[in-house]
Amino acid sequence: xxxxxxxxxxxxxxxxxxFSRILKERGVSRRDFMKxxxxxxxxxxxxxxxxxxxxxALDEVKRPTLVWLEFQDCAADTEALxxxxxxxxxxxxxxxxxxxxxxxxMAAAGHQAEEALANVVKEQKGKYxxxxxxxxxxxxxxxYCCVGGRAAVETAREVCGGALATVAVGTCASFGGIPAAAxxxxxxxxxxxxxxxxxxxxxxxxxxxxxxxxATIVHYLVFGKLPATDSLGRPLFAYGKRIHDxxxxxxHFDAGxxxxxxxxxxxxKGYCLYKMGCKGPETYxxxxxxxxxxxTSWPVAAGHGCAGCSEPMFWDTMTPFYRRLPxxxxxxxxxxxxxxxxxxxxxxAAAFGIHGVMSAFRHGDESEGAKED
Amino acid sequence: xxxxxxxxxxxxxxxxRIEAAVDGGKITDAWSSSTMFRGIEKILKGRDxxxxxxxxxxxxxxxxxVHSIASIRAVENALNIKVPTNAELIRNxxxxxxxxxxxxxxxxxxxxxxxxxxxxxxxxxxxxxxALAASISDWPNNSTTYFKGVQDKLxxxxxxxxxxxxxxxxWGHPAYKLPxxxxxxxxxxxxxxxxxxxxxxxxxxxxxxxxxxxxxFLVGGMAVAIDPDSQTALNADKLIEIKRLLxxxxxxxxxxxxxxxLAVASFYxxxxxxxxGVGNFLSYGEFPQPGSGKLWLPAGVIIGKDxxxxxxxxxxxxxxxxxHSWFEYSGGAGKGLHPWEGESExxxxxxxxxxxxxxxxxxxxxVKAPRYQEMPMEVGPLARVxxxxxxxxxxxxxxxxxxxxxxxxxxxxxFSTLGRTxxxxxxxxxxxxxxxxxxxxxIANIGKGDYSAHNNEKWDPASWPAEAAGYGWxxxxxxxxxxxxxxxxxxxxxxxxxxxxxxxxxxxxxxGQRGPYEAALVGTPLADPNKPLEILxxxxxxxxxxxxxxxxxxxxxxxxVRVKVL
Numbered sequence: 012x013x014x015x016x017x018x019x020x021x022x023x024x025x026x027x028x029x030f031s032r033i034l035k036e037r038g039v040s041r042r043d044f045m046k047x048x049x050x051x052x053x054x055x056x057x058x059x060x061x062x063x064x065x066x067x068a069l070d071e072v073k074r075p076t077l078v079w080l081e082f083q084d085c086a087a088d089t090e091a092l093x094x095x096x097x098x099x100x101x102x103x104x105x106x107x108x109x110x111x112x113x114x115x116x117m118a119a120a121g122h123q124a125e126e127a128l129a130n131v132v133k134e135q136k137g138k139y140x141x142x143x144x145x146x147x148x149x150x151x152x153x154x155y156c157c158v159g160g161r162a163a164v165e166t167a168r169e170v171c172g173g174a175l176a177t178v179a180v181g182t183c184a185s186f187g188g189i190p191a192a193a194x195x196x197x198x199x200x201x202x203x204x205x206x207x208x209x210x211x212x213x214x215x216x217x218x219x220x221x222x223x224x225x226a227t228i229v230h231y232l233v234f235g236k237l238p239a240t241d242s243l244g245r246p247l248f249a250y251g252k253r254i255h256d257x258x259x260x261x262x263h264f265d266a267g268x269x270x271x272x273x274x275x276x277x278x279x280k281g282y283c284l285y286k287m288g289c290k291g292p293e294t295y296x297x298x299x300x301x302x303x304x305x306x307t308s309w310p311v312a313a314g315h316g317c318a319g320c321s322e323p324m325f326w327d328t329m330t331p332f333y334r335r336l337p338x339x340x341x342x343x344x345x346x347x348x349x350x351x352x353x354x355x356x357x358x359x360a361a362a363f364g365i366h367g368v369m370s371a372f373r374h375g376d377e378s379e380g381a382k383e384d
Numbered sequence: 385x386x387x388x389x390x391x392x393x394x395x396x397x398x399x400x401r402i403e404a405a406v407d408g409g410k411i412t413d414a415w416s417s418s419t420m421f422r423g424i425e426k427i428l429k430g431r432d433x434x435x436x437x438x439x440x441x442x443x444x445x446x447x448x449x450v451h452s453i454a455s456i457r458a459v460e461n462a463l464n465i466k467v468p469t470n471a472e473l474i475r476n477x478x479x480x481x482x483x484x485x486x487x488x489x490x491x492x493x494x495x496x497x498x499x500x501x502x503x504x505x506x507x508x509x510x511x512x513x514x515a516l517a518a519s520i521s522d523w524p525n526n527s528t529t530y531f532k533g534v535q536d537k538l539x540x541x542x543x544x545x546x547x548x549x550x551x552x553x554x555w556g557h558p559a560y561k562l563p564x565x566x567x568x569x570x571x572x573x574x575x576x577x578x579x580x581x582x583x584x585x586x587x588x589x590x591x592x593x594x595x596x597x598x599x600x601f602l603v604g605g606m607a608v609a610i611d612p613d614s615q616t617a618l619n620a621d622k623l624i625e626i627k628r629l630l631x632x633x634x635x636x637x638x639x640x641x642x643x644x645x646l647a648v649a650s651f652y653x654x655x656x657x658x659x660x661g662v663g664n665f666l667s668y669g670e671f672p673q674p675g676s677g678k679l680w681l682p683a684g685v686i687i688g689k690d691x692x693x694x695x696x697x698x699x700x701x702x703x704x705x706x707x708h709s710w711f712e713y714s715g716g717a718g719k720g721l722h723p724w725e726g727e728s729e730x731x732x733x734x735x736x737x738x739x740x741x742x743x744x745x746x747x748x749x750x751v752k753a754p755r756y757q758e759m760p761m762e763v764g765p766l767a768r769v770x771x772x773x774x775x776x777x778x779x780x781x782x783x784x785x786x787x788x789x790x791x792x793x794x795x796x797x798x799f800s801t802l803g804r805t806x807x808x809x810x811x812x813x814x815x816x817x818x819x820x821x822x823x824x825x826x827i828a829n830i831g832k833g834d835y836s837a838h839n840n841e842k843w844d845p846a847s848w849p850a851e852a853a854g855y856g857w858x859x860x861x862x863x864x865x866x867x868x869x870x871x872x873x874x875x876x877x878x879x880x881x882x883x884x885x886x887x888x889x890x891x892x893x894x895x896g897q898r899g900p901y902e903a904a905l906v907g908t909p910l911a912d913p914n915k916p917l918e919i920l921x922x923x924x925x926x927x928x929x930x931x932x933x934x935x936x937x938x939x940x941x942x943x944x945v946r947v948k949v950l
Contacts, residue, residue, distance in 0.1 A: 081399075082420070083420060083422050084445075084931065085397075085442050085443060085444045085445040085446075085931045086397045086398070086444065086445045086446050086931065087442070087444075087445020087446075087448060087596040087597055088445070089445070090445050090446055090448065090595075090596040091445075091596055093489075093578070093581065093582060094581075094582040094585065094595065094596075095582075109546045109548045110548045110549050111546075111548055111549075111551065113549055114392050114394045114395075115394070115395065115396070115397065115494075116395065116493065116549050117394050117395070117549040117550075117551075117553075118394075118395070118497045118502075118549060118550050118551075118552075118553030118554075119394065119551065119552035119553045119554075120390055120392065120393055120394040120395070120916075120920055121389065121390040121391060121392070121393075121916070122389075123552040123553070123554075123915075124392060124394050124552065125392075126552060127551055127552045146422075148421075151732060152736055152737070153737060154732045154734065154736065154737065155420065155421045155422075155732075156399065156419065156420045156421070157399070157419040157420075157737045157739075158391070158392050158399055158419065159391050159392060160389075160391060160401075160737060160738050160739045160740060161737050161738045162737040162738070165737070165738070188442075189422065189424060189427065189439065189442045190422040190423070190424070190427075192427045192439075193427065194426065194427070195427075196422070196423030196426045196427070196730065197421060197422060197423060199422070217442070217597060218445060218596055218597060272838075272840050272843070273602060273604075273605060273607060273609075273837070273838035273840060273843070274605070274609060274610070274835070274836050274837050274838040274840070278609040278617075279609040279610070279611035279614050279616075279617045279835065280611075280614055280616065280617075281609075281614065281615075281616030281617070302594075303589055303593065303594035303595070304582070304585070304586050304588075304589035304594055304595060305582075305586070307586050307589035307590060307594075308589045308590060308593050308594065309593055309594060310593040310594070310599040310600075311593075312593065312616070313589075313590075313591070313592055313593035313594075313599070313600055313607070313608060314593075314600070314607045314608050314609045314616075314617070315592075315593060315599045315600050315602075315607035318438065318599065326427070326439070330431060330432070330435055331431070331432040331434070331435055332432075332434075332435050332438055333432070333434055333435070
């Protein structure tokens with residue numbers, strides 16, 4: 012990476028491809044590039060003034076190698092990568108990161124593929140980035156996931172053990188995820204548990220938001236160190252705040268306005284999904300601000316509650332998904348919710364229907380004279 | 385005779401290993417093995433059936449909607465829940481664009497490099513490439529300047545000396561037949577398709593929050609609220625944006641994918657005689673019409689390549705065998721079990737890693753062997769298209785006959801590696817052209833004042849019977865997908881998915897009958913056993929999806945330990 016002393020000794024000429032040149036070759040204007048840098052500074056929760064600094068850091072990039080390992084996965088994190096937010100430039104970021112191994116996209120197969128991975132581990136020890144997607148099964152000698160006849164845990168120890176840093180993408184690689192849900196039939200764990208000595212950044216989410224992966228790498232390039240994390244190894248810039256505290260439907264929660272039934276008036280008016288089982292109050296993730304598919308939407312905006320997918324063991328702790336959380340700390344709103352919820356849901360819905368009240372959503376409607384239901 | 389191993393098979397979803405016996409430059413026998421197991425169905429036992437779609441969606445992140453659809457249909461079937469018109473149409477749109485996007489990604493990003501030699505594109509004449517492109521399509525990006533630009537980028541990339549994901553491949557292999565210009569054209573479209581796929585799939589985000597793994601499915605309907613007078617619900621703005629994206633999807637399929645497919649196929653006609661497989665085809669049919677429930681694409685079974693007869697599908701005739709799979713049935717070996725009665729305990733008996741070869745005479749895969757009336761079945765776009773064609777489905781018949789005529793081959797050419805790849809294109813085209821009609825119907829229905837997307841009658845589990853059983857079918861991009869569920873006391877008693885790649889990647893059964901991949905590989909020529917490009921061609925023609933294929937059903941009775949925090 013741009014700032015490590017190892018790069019000074021890099022004799023491979025092609026590694027000195029600078030970002031500006033690649034951008035030019037790719038037909039990306041400086042303006043588009045700066046737009047991307049501004050977007051990145053937003054993803055990183057930095058003031059816009061950081062954009063030039065991000066641009067400068069990317070200019071100095073020396074095309075580090077990235078290998079992407081898939082174990083007990085469903086490839087959704089790989090698919091998320093294909094939908095990365097700022098498409099043209101996100102691709103370039105991946106291009107300048109020479110992706111030497113990625114089963115889902117690479118042209119080579121079989122032993123030629125495994126040879127590509129072995130070469131990176133041997134020739135670039137301590138310099139490459141490892142990305143891991145999927146959990147790693149430890150039970151019964153690791154027989155539940157083998158690639159090229161090798162157990163996943165062996166490959167992970169070798170590849171992540173020799174990496175500059177490992178990024179665990181998605182909840183499976185971070186914490187074990189769905190294969191680790193009770194009764195965890197295969198003894199599945201996250202990377203940090205399988206390879207305790209490795210430097211691991213966790214980017215959970217089911218799947219992860221690819222913007223957070225790009226931002227993590229950019230963070231390293233800008234600051235020369237990995238981002239600060241919480242006690243679960245998640246970068247604070249992306250997992251530092253509760254969904255509930257940044258939710259666009261939060262005013263409705265505070266006002267006691269809830270969706271009581273799918274497709275009811277409250278649902279149409281964008282009321283709070285807490286009673287439909289939303290796990291936003293116990294989930295730390297930047298979904299409300301970063302959103303998905305080039306900021307098109309995110310679960311709560313589209314009418315379904317948050318499932319808590321960035322939290323460890325959410326498959327066990329956040330289910331049943333449609334049962335509301337018993338305790339929402341910090342606001343004492345629970346009693347309000349209960350009061351409205353207990354037996355008078357029908358009355359509430361009727362009230363909405365008849366009077367079309369609630370100034371909160373009246374503001375939400377664009378037209379002044381929005382027809383009352 | 386030599387035994388060769390390709391592990392990992394790359395450019396697929398999941399972990400697949402092929403072992404093949406080779407003699408005299410031809411494959412004489414083959415074994416398909418999946419080497420990863422998670423046990424999600426075991427994890428499902430005892431949980432809320434309304435949550436099942438969320439879990440099963442994680443079978444696969446590539447075909448990211450299909451298990452959600454099959455799951456909610458299974459629960460709705462068990463509980464006899466009728467879905468509102470809007471929800472049915474929204475599901476059809478979500479399914480439609482999933483199929484279209486998935487097929488295009490498969491062709492360009494997973495399959496094309498088996499036929500397209502990227503390094504040869506460096507030698508192409510951009511002017512001739514432009515002429516070639518203009519001769520097959522009026523797609524705007526076909527100028528000399530455009531192709532020169534793509535070639536220059538490619539040159540700069542190669543000059544960098546580090547080929548990244550394109551390193552170590554089989555470039556220059558004698559089985560690559562395309563002229564340099566066709567290679568350059570396909571490479572340009574590889575890059576364009578990469579841009580296109582993330583645009584058109586925003587339909588999933590608009591209707592269902594995000595892709596991959598849209599979060600919007602509900603037993604009884606969909607979680608999207610509909611109200612043209614609300615800025616938070618599905619309104620005119622969003623519907624028009626979906627319309628635009630569906631148009632963009634259709635245009636690319638018509639003007640880029642299909643012309644490319646035909647152009648590439650015309651250089652590889654010998655592959656219409658290779659990779660035939662088991663010759664039996666199963667399709668569950670898809671796209672229920674609101675109200676009637678009639679399927680737009682018909683269901684059916686074709687046996688022994690006989691297109692003169694389409695048999696009706698009966699779910700009771702599906703059974704799974706584990707005689708060559710790492711599971712154990714309590715009733716002993718040699719018998720198949722219907723999914724409702726399905727039971728299994730995973731029991732690995734293969735070699736301990738690291739290993740060189742699997743013991744293919746014994747058990748050798750995490751995939752079970754599903755059979756229909758004891759016969760192996762191929763599923764997927766080819767099965768779907770053949771069943772529709774043989775059933776006299778008008779749109780399919782016209783499209784298939786058109787493609788066969790352009791390639792100058794008869795219907796028998798469809799039973800092949802090339803036929804499978806061509807059928808995927810036909811399937812994609814038909815669905816890309818039909819999906820906008822469901823959007824029109826949705827708009828018309830909303831216009832009538834129907835804003836409901838969910839049937840709440842049986843949302844509360846207290847309204848359910850003590851016991852229920854059901855199944856849900858879906859034609860996923862990769863073919864016939866079925867989920868079977870048993871519900872007891874509001875919880876999942878038993879859950880089983882028999883998925884497309886379980887059918888296609890199946891190992892041998894109790895009778896020793898090969899699965900479709902295995903059968904298709906027998907007879908495939910191999911120019912260089914160290915570079916088994918031909919194996920990739922045939923295996924990729926099925927579009928394998930292995931994370932889906934491996935699953936386990938928990939037997940009735942074993943108590944599950946659950947971590948309960950709530």
